[in-house]
């Protein structure tokens with residue numbers, strides 16, 4: 001139904017600036033990308049664009065590209081250790097055509113899902129600075145601008161959660177991050193929180209596969225209840 005596809009949470013005009021492959025706003029990140037590119041000429045070393053349709057009913061928000069993964073491949077979580085559990089779970093719930101993401105040309109297609117990052121450029125030590133998160137926030141707002149009514153946003157970690165709320169002009173203090181939390185927003189859109197699926201979190205079992213699946217179970221329940229007039233609502237693990 002056309003109405004169900006109308007952007008639901010960022011109605012204001014003008015629309016936020018969309019992803020810019022040539023963005024050089026953050027001098028520290030630009031210098032780091034130049035340094036990593038010089039050592040690894042095969043890596044993409046550019047801002048990593050969102051992956052998936054702009055009006056997808058589920059938008060997954062990560063932190064920032066990993067050096068040898070998304071930064072190298074040019075696609076979020078592709079080639080990253082963090083992508084192992086993410087794509088396997090997206091595939092199990094019908095959002096990805098394959099359980100493994102290794103390269104931009106690996107044939108993987110997302111179904112009604114979009115993946116993006118709070119920060120588009122590789123940060124040193126995987127830690128973007130607050131000013132860099134703010135500088136990139138307009139791009140995240142653009143990535144979220146077509147989430148349909150009844151859709152879902154999945155924030156991976158506190159940084160992604162706070163950046164998502166900032167992009168939606170909401171105060172992080174009003175909706176604090178908690179693993180497994182479900183935050184209703186406008187027009188039936190719900191923000192779901194999970195610990196980030198990083199190598200550190202999965203190795204230390206801060207985040208386990210059953211914990212991650214429980215978050216996707218909640219998203220599946222929301223989708224079944226939340227979107228009218230759609231035919232692709234009943235996603236269950238394969």
Ligand code: URA
Pocket residue numbers: 062063064065066069070075076077078080082083117
């Ligand atoms: N790769 C990404 O694209 N984002 C993350 O948050 C981690 C790895």
